[in-house]
Amino acid sequence: MKRLFIANRGEIAVRIVQAAKGLGLTTIQAHSQADADMLAVRLADEAVCIGPPPAAKSYLDIEAVVGAARAASADAVHPGYGFLAENGDFADAVTAAGMAFVGPSGDTIRMLGDKVTARRTAQAAGVPTVPGSDGRLADIDAARAVLEETGFPVMIKASAGGGGRGIRVARDQAEFERVFAQAAAEAKAAFGDGGLYVEKLVERARHVEVQILGDGENFIHCFERECSLQRRRQKVWEEAPAAGLPADLRQALCDSAVALARQVGYRGAGTVEYLYDESAQAFYFLEVNTRIQVEHPVTEMITGIDLVQEMLRIAAGERLSIRQEDVTVTGHAIECRINAEMPEKNFMPFPGTVSALSVPQGEGVRFDTMLYQGYTVPPYYDSLLGKLIVHGPDRATALERLRAALDALQIDGQPTTVALHAALARQDDVIANRFDTAFLESWLASDEAKSALTTKEKA
Amino acid sequence: MAKAEIRSPLPGTFYRRPAPDQPEFKADGADVAEGDTIGLVEVMKSFHEVPAEVSGKAITFLVEDAEPVTAGQVIAEVEA
Structure with missing residues (x-):
């Protein structure tokens, strides 16, 4: 593998370009007409326009993407997340065109993408699923x-x-x-x-998920992430590891994800998602995401593994270089998704132009972003601008570093959700790790949240 | 006759219909009451209604259906 085609945009395209360059690959960045000036295009070795601004005519157009990758003499295609990343037909089209798809086979994607088949596969691998009648009841x-x-x-x-x-x-x-x-x-x-x-009915459930890696023969996990802080079923804030998860449950959870990976002969990076019932100390299979996830950096921060580079090595046909016993957890990491939204106006999205950008540099701080000074955010795609990730020896230190980093992060000319995160990082229940998937929306409706999001005080 | 302007509150793509198979919110030349929805702006995969801030007669659209708009751009005019 020498020439990698990146069939995505935004912050994940930047992440992939940088990972690929670290492996000495030549990077070819796809972009729509609206994305000609995006950061990943500036950083990549080459760039190719694949179509008009609407995603359906560019990033979601299988023929346009595969055609552009072939014309650019790419020998591999990284799909990122979203768009065509979990489209089995796209994976097949890339492979049929003689290139490597950075992800599992089309068959694996289709099998795990179907809810019923995925549940049966999980059961066959011994992964707990939500108890219930398998289908309709006679009486x-x-x-x-x-x-x-x-x-x-x-x-x-x-x-x-x-x-x-x-x-x-x-x-x-x-x-x-x-x-x-x-x-x-x-x-x-x-x-x-x-x-x-x-x-x-699993009440007051948390969302936990396990990062897996497989090369088709060897399968490992890179421990779990906690992603319960969600708004409209979109994750907002993620952590690794899941604080307060008992050691024996963590072992069972991570082992079950590896068993599922082995069951399907998984190849690439993936995530097994679960509902976690904290009071009953039980977890249940939800679904498998057969791609890199937005929140992968928290796992990288606690394990030291570069997940995107691992994906690229696996796609190049290499065996998994990491053994399970080499994967260890150091400290705690938290990620905040910085979106182009106005929290004080019910999270209305608002793309703007970045007039000034100042990124915090402290210890354990990482900022994965698509932004640069002078960049105009296009209105056609999702509102994720970047992710602020902090790492510390423990959760309390990570939170302390997060508060400092959020206060130091300055994005002018573009509304963002930074104020939401600054408020959450100071919220008692968040600090005490007392939350489930329903927490954020009910907190947002509280007077505490309203005053925190309207005053925008900078302590 | 005085003209009153209706502006887009946010940047995105302007649509005159609630869905492709449905009629326009306001036909050309229709009368408009304050607060009436005259179209939608799609921004970052979400849709937002554009309300008329004024009442008036005989609306004229200055933006075609499915065209990009900027925040504050005049989308339509009415005779006030």
Whole structure:
């Protein structure tokens, strides 16, 4: 592998260009007409325009991307995240054109991308899944039998429902008996189909995920990340490791991710996502992401592994150079996603022009970004501008460094979510590691959040 | 007759219809009441309504459907 084509944009394209240069590869950066002046284009050895600004006509156009990569004599394609990164047909098209795809095979991507197949694959590998009826229930007797496995509370869902419609919750047996009959009648009336299924309701769940690496024969994990601080199901703040996760559970969690990787002969970097029920000390499989993730830097900070370079080595056909016993955790890392949004205006996105940029330089501080002074952020793509990552010997020190780094980070001319993170880094529950996936949205509705986000005080 | 301007509150792509298969929020020449939605601006994968800050008659659009706009750009004029 000598010439790498980067089929993505923004901060991850910058990250990939730098990782590839570190391995001595020639970098060819794809860009849309709206991205000709982006940072990754400036840093790459070569750049190719692949189409007009709308992503559907550029970064999501398989023919345009593969055609441009071939024309540029690339021998490998890195898809980044988002866009075509988890499109099995794209992986196949890259391979069929005689280039290496930096990621797993199209078949693996399709298998893990399908919710039902992924759940079955996880079960076959011995990974715990959320207990429930595997499919619709024949009658209330069948439902009662499932309760032995799920316990309470349970969700009763209409088979024909979706997007939260037709879901009822029962907290004990009496309520279950009452609600089940109602739910069946309602489902019949609403959807013309009274089919129901039952699933354990995991309350106050945290989101944890395990980083995996595989070369098709050898599989390792790089420990876990904690990503519960989310808004509208988008991660906002991520940490590694998951503070407060007991050692035996951490071992079981990470082992289960490796078992799943082995089950499918995984090749590349991936992430196995879980729901973690802290009170029951149980974890359940959610899904697998078959690509590099936005929050990969927190794992790199605690393990010292360059995940993007590992992906490139694996795609070049090398064996995994790291053994499981070589992967150790040092300290604690936190990442804040800096978005082009106005927290005080309900997170309205607003692309602007960066008139001044000052990046903190302290110990343990890393800033992965697409920004430079004078850059005008295009309105066509997502709002992620960069990620501020801090590392410290422990979580308290990491938080202290984070507060200092956020205060020192100056981005003028472009609204950002820095004020949100500065407030979170000083919030009592965040400091005490007392939060789940519902925390951030309920905190944002509180008076505490409103005053923190409107005053914008700089201590 | 005095003209009143309706400006985009944010940069992005301007759309005159709520969805491609639906009618325009306001036809050319329609009357507009303050607060009426005259279009959408798509920015960073999210959609935001553009409200008329004034009432007026006979709206004229200065921006085509699906064209880029900047923050503060005049999208339409009405006769006030």
